Amino acid sequence: MKSRPTVxxxxxxxxxxxxxxxxxxxxxxxLGTLKALASARSAGKTMNFRGETIVIEELTEKSFEGVDIAxxxxxxxxxxxxxxxxxxAGAVVIDNSSAFRMDPSVPLVIPEVNPGRIKEHKGIIxxxxxxxxxxxxxxxxxxxxxxxxRVTIATYQASSGAGAAAxxxxxxxxxAHLEGRSYAPKVLPHPYxxxxxxxxxxxxxxxxxxxxxxxxxxxxxxxxxxxxIRVGITCVRVPVLRAHCEAITFECEKPIxxxxxxxxxxxxPGVKIVDDRAKNYFPMPIDASGQGDILVGRIRxxxxxxxxxxxxxxxxGDQLLKGAALNAVQIAEYLV
Ligand code: A2P
Numbered sequence: 001m002k003s004r005p006t007v008x009x010x011x012x013x014x015x016x017x018x019x020x021x022x023x024x025x026x027x028x029x030x031l032g033t034l035k036a037l038a039s040a041r042s043a044g045k046t047m048n049f050r051g052e053t054i055v056i057e058e059l060t061e062k063s064f065e066g067v068d069i070a071x072x073x074x075x076x077x078x079x080x081x082x083x084x085x086x087x088x089a090g091a092v093v094i095d096n097s098s099a100f101r102m103d104p105s106v107p108l109v110i111p112e113v114n115p116g117r118i119k120e121h122k123g124i125i126x127x128x129x130x131x132x133x134x135x136x137x138x139x140x141x142x143x144x145x146x147x148x149x150r151v152t153i154a155t156y157q158a159s160s161g162a163g164a165a166a167x168x169x170x171x172x173x174x175x176a177h178l179e180g181r182s183y184a185p186k187v188l189p190h191p192y193x194x195x196x197x198x199x200x201x202x203x204x205x206x207x208x209x210x211x212x213x214x215x216x217x218x219x220x221x222x223x224x225x226x227x228x229i230r231v232g233i234t235c236v237r238v239p240v241l242r243a244h245c246e247a248i249t250f251e252c253e254k255p256i257x258x259x260x261x262x263x264x265x266x267x268x269p270g271v272k273i274v275d276d277r278a279k280n281y282f283p284m285p286i287d288a289s290g291q292g293d294i295l296v297g298r299i300r301x302x303x304x305x306x307x308x309x310x311x312x313x314x315x316x317g318d319q320l321l322k323g324a325a326l327n328a329v330q331i332a333e334y335l336v
Contacts, residue, residue: 004032008067011074012036015164019325064089087123101126111330112270113140130323132219141268146252150230156238156245199235243285245316255308283316
């Protein structure tokens, strides 16, 4: 890898794409040239990067000549078609879609958990699902000390996970609701303003689990390299713009106390404890938005398990940053 690589962003006009550029700039990623790629609809538009104006180009099969690192976030079908083309042209792809995550030859990486896998890549490195990252950053240091054998998660997911158009839909439908106007949903399947609904990914008719839930279950096993870990999960969208929350209850192999969990997490990379019982101040999307750490609080014994092996907690993380763009840029930093 060159010391000042050429980096391409595929999906540069999207919610995650914009954060790729912001993370590269803020973290002073040592890139030479940035290429911004999107659909033909966006060709010719401009974006700002390090004080320069970058003209957005249409993504084509020729886009990757001279590109060293390609950050993809334009949906699974674009990744499936263009990631192999980018690899063939000599780029390393870090893909934010689900297209390659469960491919055994593709590392699925959270740098705080399994950075060692990055060097095994054969051209593509997958960024995990945002709900997976948000749960696993705090669970991993606990799992390493006292194996987690079972975890139950309920998510409270922001609009950003469904892209820029869904964020716009939340804002516009809220405005319409407050002004007493009707609003027909265009991106999400249900009214978003002042509502909560089961995650919009396809539901498996046999099991009743939706695609998002299945991703978290499978990705957890792959990243922890633990096929025996039992994961139960319910994924839900809430009318929040950009940070996800998750209520997480986990059961360890050996007994564990809330003080032990607090001690482990106080040193854990990528984690910030926000757990003030006196002030009733715990992780909130409004605090998690715009920062890279996963906020963890409400750390307490799970009283439904009298054996003392189980802990409940509540977390919040910026879906666009640690859940997507920041994780990918951290991976890119290992490549240079
Ligand atoms: P565009 O804005 O030109 O449609 P989000 O995840 O926020 O929905 O963003 C999706 C990103 O993927 C956008 O940057 C979008 O570009 C890009 N995209 C969608 N379809 C294509 C396509 N056919 N070719 C290239 N980029 C695409």
